[in-house]
Amino acid sequence: MNDVSLETIVSLCKxxxxxxxxxxxxxxLAGTWDYGPLGVQLKRNIxxxxxxxxxxxxxxxxxxxxxxxxxxxVWQASGHVSGFSDPLFACENCKNRxxxxxxxxxxxxxxxxxxxxxxxxxxxxxxxxxxxYKNLFKMACPSxxxxxxxxxxxFNMMFQTHVGAIxxxxxxxxxxxxxAQGMFVNFKNVVDSFYPDLPFGMAQIGKxxxxxxxxxxxxxxxxxxxxxxIEVFIEPAGWREQFDTWLELQKQYLLALGLPESRIxxxxxxxxxxxxxxxxxxxxxxxFPFGQKELLGCAYRTDYDLTKHxxxxxxxxxxxxxxxxxxxIPHVIEPTxxxxxxxxxxxxxxxxxxxxxxxxxxxxxxxxxxxxVKVAVSPLLKNxxxxxxxxxxxxxxxxxxxxxxxxxDNGNIGKRYRRQDEIGTPYCVVxxxxxxxxxxxxxxxxxxxxxxxxxxxxxxxLISRLR
RNA sequence: GCGGGUGUCGUAUAGCGGUUAUUAUCCCAGUUUUCCAAACUGGUGACGGGAGUUCGACUCUCCCCACCCGCACCA
Numbered sequence: 001m002n003d004v005s006l007e008t009i010v011s012l013c014k015x016x017x018x019x020x021x022x023x024x025x026x027x028x029l030a031g032t033w034d035y036g037p038l039g040v041q042l043k044r045n046i047x048x049x050x051x052x053x054x055x056x057x058x059x060x061x062x063x064x065x066x067x068x069x070x071x072x073x074v075w076q077a078s079g080h081v082s083g084f085s086d087p088l089f090a091c092e093n094c095k096n097r098x099x100x101x102x103x104x105x106x107x108x109x110x111x112x113x114x115x116x117x118x119x120x121x122x123x124x125x126x127x128x129x130x131x132x133y134k135n136l137f138k139m140a141c142p143s144x145x146x147x148x149x150x151x152x153x154x155f156n157m158m159f160q161t162h163v164g165a166i167x168x169x170x171x172x173x174x175x176x177x178x179x180a181q182g183m184f185v186n187f188k189n190v191v192d193s194f195y196p197d198l199p200f201g202m203a204q205i206g207k208x209x210x211x212x213x214x215x216x217x218x219x220x221x222x223x224x225x226x227x228x229x230i231e232v233f234i235e236p237a238g239w240r241e242q243f244d245t246w247l248e249l250q251k252q253y254l255l256a257l258g259l260p261e262s263r264i265x266x267x268x269x270x271x272x273x274x275x276x277x278x279x280x281x282x283x284x285x286x287x288f289p290f291g292q293k294e295l296l297g298c299a300y301r302t303d304y305d306l307t308k309h310x311x312x313x314x315x316x317x318x319x320x321x322x323x324x325x326x327x328x329i330p331h332v333i334e335p336t337x338x339x340x341x342x343x344x345x346x347x348x349x350x351x352x353x354x355x356x357x358x359x360x361x362x363x364x365x366x367x368x369x370x371x372x373v374k375v376a377v378s379p380l381l382k383n384x385x386x387x388x389x390x391x392x393x394x395x396x397x398x399x400x401x402x403x404x405x406x407x408x409d410n411g412n413i414g415k416r417y418r419r420q421d422e423i424g425t426p427y428c429v430v431x432x433x434x435x436x437x438x439x440x441x442x443x444x445x446x447x448x449x450x451x452x453x454x455x456x457x458x459x460x461x462l463i464s465r466l467r
Numbered sequence: 468g469c470g471g472g473u474g475u476c477g478u479a480u481a482g483c484g485g486u487u488a489u490u491a492u493c494c495c496a497g498u499u500u501u502c503c504a505a506a507c508u509g510g511u512g513a514c515g516g517g518a519g520u521u522c523g524a525c526u527c528u529c530c531c532c533a534c535c536c537g538c539a540c541c542a
Binding site: 026028088212381383417419421445 | 539541542
């Protein structure tokens with residue numbers, strides 16, 4: 001388990017400019033968070049490593065960036081319009097809403113004799129049946145006790161909008177609840193352009209939207225999220241082997257982010273809990289400050305999506321093997337990554353408190369390739385123009401080389417170290433009088449975040465020392 | 468969505484039916500050869516939002532919003 005509290009992480013993120021409440025000055029908007037200057041850099045470093053690992057370094061992966069708004073037929077075909085919703089009764093009296101199927105099923109369990117005495121249709125989960133049961137047995141609101149329940153209403157998790165000037169059912173569209181469909185609808189395009197051998201994959205990083213009933217746990221469960229998803233198109237035979245390979249690749253990526261292996265748990269999802277498109281799923285869970293929760297998913301989507309889209313669109317979505325075998329619809333393995341959750345995992349697991357000279361010190365033990373600031377450069381004294389000028393030179397040199405370099409001349413040197421520690425800067429470079437003259441001319445102090453040790457480094461060796 | 472809790476400078480906090488709204492830290496401008504949050508001087512900055520009660524509300528009441536903890540939900 002992680003011993004740092006979520007509250008501590010939230011406070012640090014706000015104070016140091018990683019993550020702010022969305023729409024902050026208006027009191028916020030539930031389930032939305034804004035990334036500040038350091039947060040966006042950290043997030044970008046995480047997603048860049050992902051893109052490099054899974055797209056650039058492979059020769060069987062095709063990156064895309066599909067539109068968030070899609071033809072509503074996409075979501076009808078994918079099953080999200082009907083399947084991405086729960087049947088609810090709303091109480092006209094107290095305005096509470098309840099899962100209709102749960103309510104009816106619970107009632108049936110508790111009232112077997114009443115059920116026997118009255119003629120009733122066979123139970124199923126259709127809206128029609130749920131309404132009949134509710135009316136026939138005069139079911140009451142579990143909250144206020146009044147028999148004032150509405151007929152079934154669907155609460156869909158998708159945000160709905162209208163495209164164009166006319167707002168009717170033909171102009172309905174949705175903010176995508178997953179990026180995956182952008183890849184399925186482009187499957188034919190990519191095959192036509194590149195004609196890759198199976199197996200090959202499509203990859204995408206982008207926003208997705210879910211109208212969660214209860215956003216929770218900081219950036220863990222949110223209404224606007226960023227996904228990094230891969231659809232791997234395969235021949236169905238031997239799917240399990242490839243599935244396991246991808247599970248392992250997911251784990252390797254987490255280790256490359258510096259996440260401790262002891263906090264990573266891969267858990268098979270039971271049939272009851274799987275998504276409507278999935279025949280087999282394994283979640284990769286992580287020990288967050290609020291417990292072990294889902295970080296990544298991997299699902300065997302079979303040929304569900306392409307088959308649905310082929311039927312609905314009327315377009316051929318089969319893959320035609322180059323050896324002349326019969327065309328078929330490829331099956332799909334989907335490794336999916338929650339980018340915001342990865343940011344939270346990285347920050348919360350790299351949070352360290354220790355003691356330096358008897359005083360508490362807080363630092364983020366970020367891997368150097370993820371740190372939003374690689375190096376901070378300081379003149380020892382900010383009121384000595386010769387030190388400042390030399391420090392500016394060094395700063396310009398490092399900035400050109402590394403980019404993510406920060407100028408810091410605030411307060412005294414100890415304060416700067418502590419401040420850089422808290423945002424996870426691996427190295428601080430300090431220019432002092434010894435840099436300017438004597439036997440130590442053109443050397444600087446390099447201070448290490450994790451050990452707090454300092455060493456004297458020649459300017460000519462500085463870049464290679466920091467790389 | 469239900470139940471419980473919380474909401475005061477960026478952060479962490481004190482307080483009261485009438486205050487110049489406390490303290491620390493951060494931040495800003497200075498002084499100081501200042502290498503692990505040194506000291507000193509000066510400065511900016513807050514009662515989540517809206518109604519109501521009251522002569523007067525940060526304080527009491529109601530509604531809303533947000534966050535936290537349980538439950539439910541998580542295609």
